[in-house]
Each structure stands twice: as C-alpha cells, then as structure tokens.
Amino acid sequence: MQLVAQIVLNGVLLGGFYACMALGFSIVWGVMNVVNLAYGSMIMIGAYVTQMAVLQLGLPLAAALPLAALATFTMGYVLQRALLNRLAERSVFMTLIFTFGLNMALINLNLILFSADVRSLPDVFGRASFTIAGLSVPYGRATIFAVAMAMTLGLHALLNWTPLGNAIKATSFDPDAARLSGIDVPHVYALTFAIGGAIAGVTGALVATSYSFSPLAGESYTMKAFVVVVLGGLGSIPGAIIGGMLLGIVENLASLFLDSGYRDAVGFTLLLLVLILRPRGLMGRRFFAEVKG
Amino acid sequence: MLSVRGLSAGYGGLMAIRSLDLEVKAGEWLALMGPVGAGKSTLLGGLAGLVAARQGEIRLDGEDIRLLPPHRRLRRGIALVPEGRRLFSGMTVRENLMAGTHALADPGMRRRNLDRVCELFPVLAERARQIAGTLSGGEQQMCAIGRALMASPRLLMIDEVTLGLAPLVVESLFAALAELHRQGMTLLTVEQNVPLVLAHADRGCVLSGGAIVLEGPAGVLRDDPDLPRHFIG
Numbered sequence: 001m002q003l004v005a006q007i008v009l010n011g012v013l014l015g016g017f018y019a020c021m022a023l024g025f026s027i028v029w030g031v032m033n034v035v036n037l038a039y040g041s042m043i044m045i046g047a048y049v050t051q052m053a054v055l056q057l058g059l060p061l062a063a064a065l066p067l068a069a070l071a072t073f074t075m076g077y078v079l080q081r082a083l084l085n086r087l088a089e090r091s092v093f094m095t096l097i098f099t100f101g102l103n104m105a106l107i108n109l110n111l112i113l114f115s116a117d118v119r120s121l122p123d124v125f126g127r128a129s130f131t132i133a134g135l136s137v138p139y140g141r142a143t144i145f146a147v148a149m150a151m152t153l154g155l156h157a158l159l160n161w162t163p164l165g166n167a168i169k170a171t172s173f174d175p176d177a178a179r180l181s182g183i184d185v186p187h188v189y190a191l192t193f194a195i196g197g198a199i200a201g202v203t204g205a206l207v208a209t210s211y212s213f214s215p216l217a218g219e220s221y222t223m224k225a226f227v228v229v230v231l232g233g234l235g236s237i238p239g240a241i242i243g244g245m246l247l248g249i250v251e252n253l254a255s256l257f258l259d260s261g262y263r264d265a266v267g268f269t270l271l272l273l274v275l276i277l278r279p280r281g282l283m284g285r286r287f288f289a290e291v292k293g
Numbered sequence: 294m295l296s297v298r299g300l301s302a303g304y305g306g307l308m309a310i311r312s313l314d315l316e317v318k319a320g321e322w323l324a325l326m327g328p329v330g331a332g333k334s335t336l337l338g339g340l341a342g343l344v345a346a347r348q349g350e351i352r353l354d355g356e357d358i359r360l361l362p363p364h365r366r367l368r369r370g371i372a373l374v375p376e377g378r379r380l381f382s383g384m385t386v387r388e389n390l391m392a393g394t395h396a397l398a399d400p401g402m403r404r405r406n407l408d409r410v411c412e413l414f415p416v417l418a419e420r421a422r423q424i425a426g427t428l429s430g431g432e433q434q435m436c437a438i439g440r441a442l443m444a445s446p447r448l449l450m451i452d453e454v455t456l457g458l459a460p461l462v463v464e465s466l467f468a469a470l471a472e473l474h475r476q477g478m479t480l481l482t483v484e485q486n487v488p489l490v491l492a493h494a495d496r497g498c499v500l501s502g503g504a505i506v507l508e509g510p511a512g513v514l515r516d517d518p519d520l521p522r523h524f525i526g
Contacts, residue, residue: 163395170381170392177379179363180341180372182396182444 006135007252013141015248017206019241020148021221022228023155024199030235031172031192033092034084037099039225040218041106042072042197046204047213048114051121054208061124061209065147069201076197080190088189103218110215120212144206151202155195156237168192172235220264227271233281242282246270294319294479295340295371295448299349300359302339309335311503312349317448322470322480324490324511327500328524333483334376336500337450340481341373342366353448367396372446376453376483378437382426386417389425389436393443402445410439413469431462438469449473450481455489467493487524491515499523 025039036042046068053064079102087094125140159165171178171188179185203221207213224247232243247267254266274282295317303309309332317323325333338344340351342363351359358366381389390410394403411418414435420428425436434454441449454470455463463486471493474480484490491497497514499507501523507514514520 163391166384166388166391167395169384169388173381173383174379176343177375177381178392179343180367180375180379181392181440182364182367182394183392184362184364184395 002134003256004253007256008249009135009137010141011249011252012245013137013145013248014252015245016145016148016152016241017203017244018224018228018247019244020151020199020206021203022225022232022240022244023152023237024196024203025222025225026229026232026235026240027155027168027199028193028196029229031168032084032088032189034088034095034193035092035099035226036193036196037096037222038103038106039196039200040220040222041103041110041215042075042200042218043204043207043221044110044213044215044218045075045106046072046201047208048110048119048204049201050205050208051119054121061205065202065205068205069198072201072204073194073198076200077190077194079197080193081186084193085186085189088186103222107215107218114215116214116216118212118214118217121208124209140210144210147202147206151199152237152241155199158195159237164188164191223264224267227267230271230281231274236281239281246282294354295481296352297340297349298352300336300339300346300351301348302335302344302346304335304344308347309503310339313504315498315505317479317481319447319479320477321496322474322482322494324494324497325481325483325500326485326487326490326497326524327506331500332503333500334452335503337373337452337481337483338375340366340450341371343373343375364396367444367446368398370445370447372441372444372449374434374437374441374449374451374454376456378433380425380428380433380436380440382424384425385422386425386428386436387421389440390417390443393440396444403443406443406445410442413442413472414439429462430458431466434458434462434466435469438466442473446478448479448481450483452483453485454482455484455486463489487520488515 025036028034028036049068049071050064053059053067054061084095084098087098125138125143127138129136129138131137159169167178167183167188170181171183171185175185228240228243228247231246232239247270250270251263251266254262258266297313297315299312299314301308301311313336325336327333335344339346342361346359349359350357353369353371358369381392390407391403394406397403416432417435417439420432425433428436438451454466467489470480482490491511491514494511497509497511498505506523507520
C-alpha cells in the first residue's frame with residue numbers, strides 16, 4: 001500500500017511536469033490548428049540555453065529559466081510572423097509538413113552547435129528529499145512540479161483575465177469575427193506561438209535540471225505532449241492537467257510490473273484506448289473557453 | 294463620410310461586386326436591399342476589409358482605406374456586424390463585448406462604451422456572465438451589435454439584423470437602431486424586410502447583380518411601383 005501510494009505520488013509529480021509541457025503544444029494546436037512537430041526541439045533549445053546560462057555565464061537557475069523562456073518566446077514569435085502565418089489560411093497538411101521540416105532543421109542546428117553528446121546539468125538538487133505522511137518527495141521533483149503548476153496557473157490567468165487572453169480566445173473561436181472586432185489576428189497568432197514557445201523554453205529549463213538531453217531527445221517530448229493533449233482533450237487547461245497526471249501515474253505504475261523500457265509503450269497504449277473509447281479526449285474539445293458561469 | 298468609387302470585390306476569381314459607386318453621408322441611415330446573391334454581404338465585407346477589394350477606392354473622410362486590414366479600418370470608425378452574428382460562442386457575453394475593444398486607442402473608453410451598450414440593451418447587463426452561445430437569437434444579435442459598438446464606431450454596418458428572429462424581437466432591435474440613429478450614428482444596413490427598413494431609413498439602395506440599380510430617399514422608394522421588380526432575380 002505504501003509502495004503504491006509512493007508510486008502514485010511520483011506519478012502526480014511527473015504528471016504536473018507533463019501537463020505544463022503539453023500546454024505549450026496544446027495552445028498552438030487549439031488556437032491555430034497547428035500541430036507543432038518541432039515542439040520537442042524547442043524544448044531542447046530551452047535546455048541548451050539553460051545549460052549555457054548556468055555553466056558559461058554562471059547565472060543561477062532562477063535567472064537561466066526566464067532567459068530560456070525569452071529565447072524560445074522570441075523564436076516562436078518570429079517563426080509564426082515570418083513563416084507560419086503565410087500558411088495559416090491553407091491546409092493543415094501544409095503546416096504539418098512545415099513543422100516537420102522545421103524540426104529537422106532545428107535538430108541539425110542543435111547537432112552543429114552542441115554536438116550529439118548527451119548532456120545534463122550537474123545535479124542541482126542532489127538526492128535530498130523531504131517526507132510527507134511517510135512518503136518521500138525529492139526536492140528536485142517538487143521544484144519542477146511547483147514551477148510547472150505556476151506556469152499552468154499563469155496561463156489560465158493570462159487567458160481569462162487579460163485583454164491578450166481575450167484576443168487569443170476570440171481568435172480561436174472565429175478568426176474572421178476576431179478581425180471584425182479589431183483584433184490584429186496575425187499578431188495574435190504570433191504571440192500565441194510565442195507563448196507556446198516560452199512554455200517549451202521553461203519545460204526545457206526544467207528538463208535540464210533533472211534529466212539528460214541531446215538534440216534527438218526532443219522527439220520523445222513532442223510525442224508525450226501529443227499523448228497528453230489527446231488524452232485530456234485539445235485546448236483545455238484542466239484537460240492537460242488530467243491528461244498529464246494520468247500519463248505520469250500510469251507510467252509509474254507500469255514500472256512496477258514492466259521493464260522501464262516499456263514506459264513509452266504504456267503511454268501509447270493508453271492513448272489508443274482513449275482514442276477507441278472516447279475519441280474527443282477525457283475533457284472533450286472545449287478550446288480555451290473554460291469560463292466560470 | 295464614406296465614398297466608394299469603382300469598387301470591385303469578391304472571393305477568388307469571382308467578383309460579386311463590379312465597379313460600384315456608393316456614397317454614405319454622415320448621420321444618415323442607408324438601407325441596402327436586393328435579391329439573394331446581389332452582392333450585399335460582399336459589399337459590406339469589402340468595406341470592412343474582410344473581403345478583398347480588387348479595384349477602385351474606398352474613401353473614409355477623404356482617406357483611401359481600401360488596402361487596410363479590418364482592425365485598422367475599425368480604428369478609423371467602420372464596424373461591421375456580420376451576417377449570422379458570429380459571436381465567440383463559448384465565451385461569456387461580457388468577454389464578447391470586451392473583445393470589441395481591441396481597436397480602441399484609449400482603453401479608458403472601455404467602461405464608458407460598456408455602460409452605453411448596456412443602456413441600449415439592458416438584457417446584456419443581466420446576462421453578462423452567461424455563455425454567448427446559450428443566448429436566444431435576439432439576445433445574440435444584441436450582443437453582436439453591442440460588440441461592434443464597443444469599438445466606438447462612427448459608421449455601423451449591419452448585415453441582416455432580423456434574420457430568423459421573431460417579429461417582436463425585430464421590433465425591439467429596430468427601436469434600438471432608431472435610437473442609435475437619433476444619437477447621430479451613421480448606419481448602413483442590409484435588410485430583407487424592405488417595408489420595415491424603409492420605414493426607418495433615410496435613404497435606400499437596391500443592389501442587383503453586383504451593381505446599384507435603384508437609389509433614392511426612403512419615402513420615395515416606399516411608393517415606387519417599380520421597386521418589387523428589382524427583387525425578382
């Protein structure tokens with residue numbers, strides 16, 4: 001019983017991280033109908049920026065994290081404004097092919113800049129942990145969970161309580177009506193992609209603190225984001241949290257019975273089950289419209 | 294106020310409007326009528342910037358705005374309530390209204406415009422926190438007009454205000470438009486209910502096949518025995 005409780009707790013902590021990661025992928029998909037296959041590479045760029053900021057500039061992690069977010073935010077804005085907006089009116093396959101190609105380009109850019117070596121930051125948090133109700137919580141995991149939840153709440157606040165959030169939601173419902181309401185839609189699209197990028201950057205910074213990474217490791221993050229978004233339902237913040245938690249818990253539970261090499265297989269099995277039994281995801285497809293009535 | 298010369302507009306290669314001239318004077322209510330497919334919605338879309346205007350000029354107070362995107366035209370005072378209302382259906386009434394304020398130069402105007410809209414349509418204040426998609430048809434139309442008014446327009450264009458609404462609701466919407474008109478708003482409305490709109494408007498235009506075929510003061514058009522002929526496509 002104690003063991004199961006510990007595993008569920010580990011799953012929840014990991015799930016919070018998955019939820020935050022998936023939001024950057026989900027908002028771009030939900031608002032612009034763009035499946036960003038380069039998302040994992042943007043996470044890797046966040047991880048590299050964090051590592052350089054810490055190791056070469058000697059910055060504390062708390063300063064490296066916003067720097068990583070700023071880098072991928074800027075990258076996201078420029079990519080959408082300069083390139084993706086030109087494809088926005090066309091078929092979804094065009095944007096899919098574009099982000100597929102973008103992913104290849106970013107992977108190779110990372111290979112040139114940082115080589116294929118697997119890197120990690122020197123263990124920032126060590127093995128230290130604290131205990132709650134007899135369950136052990138490593139500081140590193142707890143910090144990642146806290147930052148991820150803060151990002152999630154921040155995104156919720158942005159979407160529901162700011163003029164920019166209002167513009168993003170309006171654009172996701174009806175781009176033409178948004179234009180007629182005075183919203184500069186190409187600018188809002190670029191900012192949405194930039195916000196997705198910033199979340200990827202923060203995710204990358206969190207990855208750098210606790211996991212090893214390499215240019216090719218990004219793909220598995222894209223895949224996980226995809227699983228979480230489809231599990232929870234597209235474009236929903238509660239959906240991303242539920243999808244993330246579910247994936248985190250199931251992955252951890254599976255490691256009790258199966259070799260850890262099956263981790264991804266378990267996630268995808270879960271995805272297939274949800275797609276068969278409830279194709280619109282657990283939370284349905286409500287877009288970024290969860291508003292208190 | 295608005296002066297259109299030789300305007301051609303349409304979707305793709307198809308020009309629904311061909312070298313059209315139109316004049317809208319400040320403070321007047323101009324009713325645009327015509328059979329289905331005459332190009333009425335395309336004309337309003339072209340004026341608002343939603344439909345590409347290929348040729349001609351659209352002058353607002355002398356300045357050619359033909360190539361400006363919709364949000365910059367709205368900033369200069371041209372608002373369109375599109376056909377079918379096009380509310381942000383999953384957002385609240387209040388959020389829909391606030392979505393109309395993005396082109397406002399002075400954010401301080403938000404509060405004032407919100408008060409004005411709620412005064413014109415008190416039901417929107419009561420329903421402020423309701424999801425717009427769950428409003429009745431008439432309330433949705435009020436919300437759509439309210440959203441356009443939130444941008445402080447000088448010229449309000451409305452496409453098919455009465456579409457699919459009960460007579461009683463239509464009456465109260467027209468009363469609201471008449472009130473706006475009385476306050477000095479310039480109105481350009483597309484309407485199928487010809488007798489109703491000619492009872493309120495100052496002037497009318499009949500559009501057919503992408504061109505204006507009949508034009509005149511509302512009182513004259515009302516009694517024109519030729520008027521119905523233009524509606525038979």
